[in-house]
Amino acid sequence: MLVIIICRPQETGFFCGQGDYDSYYGRFFLHWYAQFLINHAIIILSLATLAFEEIQIVVKIPSVYWWYKSTSHAAELTAGYYNPAAGLRLSSDGNQEALADPKGLTWQVLNTAWDKGLTLAGQNSLLYYDKELETAKPINDPDHHHFAFFTFQPPLPLVERTICFSELDHFILCMHGENVVTEM
Template sequence: MPTANTFFKDHGGSWESPYGDFFLSWYSSQLIAHGDRLLSLASSVFSDSAVNIFGKVPLMHSWHGTRSHPSELTAGFYNTATRKGYEEVAEMFARNSCKIILPGMDQSDKYQLKESLSSPESLLAEIGTACNKHGVGISGQNSTVGAPDGLKQIKKNMLSENLNDSFIFQRIGAQFFAPEHFPLFIEFVRKLNQPELHSGNLPTKEGTTTATDSVHTRSNLNIHMQSA
């Protein structure tokens, strides 16, 4: 486990020391500066057009249940149990009038390996709160196809106060069109686009009808679905 390392261990690790703070502050500032340069350049190039600029932020949710958040620190995000590192990231995107692409919308805490102390749901909420605070739109993405209860989790996140700008469904291949998945995706899209659709009109794998829960959307919600 990363927390067995003297740098990342939860209590008394070097990450909490003055040296650790100096190093992690410098390390994350390099990531922010690099991203700022790229987004600034992109924004200036497309400033006179209607093009929306996006930048992708990885969802480093492994070990998020620890105090030190080793995966995030290693990736350059100075975010720990005692420091809100995504505020700086959201500020960078806001400064350049750009939006964030955020994967992992299909991931649930209950299906993560307990040994990894992973929490995609809490990390998504944390990033979403930072983006909402700074007025940065989020375009969600799935990480896999066929994640347990993945479509339900995507729907939940799309209807969230902080994670509702748009959504891009990725990895449309053989597994996506498999008989055990594609009918569920059709139902998922219909329920988002037609929340008033009667449950008896929704298809099942066998082509018959079944009773399903409807989606209760907020009146001001504007959902855009794209495939990639």
């Protein structure tokens, strides 16, 4: 008989407040685990570079934001992203879903990549293009950061009729740097 126990990270010994993840052993393990995954990625990307000479390779990094506002960052750590940030406040309303912060993680990744001089691309996840425009091409950014390209992911066939092509057109024009005035 297989028994599956589902618990929140803070309910485990490793990721609870003052948990093992922040001990000497925990930090050693998490660093080793992250480095193991990084080494694996280096090998795979090196082989891909050899196989596809003269072709620019794009790496897609998934967003792991489920417990981003928790102290341990358990989802990130178990995905190999060794970036715990101590001192983050937990949600006071007890709603565990409030600990997810996709926008916070997105901005952390974008700013870190831009600081390192990396070329970035993006992909939509929702049908709201105007909300994704700020990350694709930040407004009033003195450094003029932007995505090198953007992949449009069409909606599911069941919701296909919900596409507002004027919003998509506005998004594309803004991505090309055209100053589009919207009517209210």
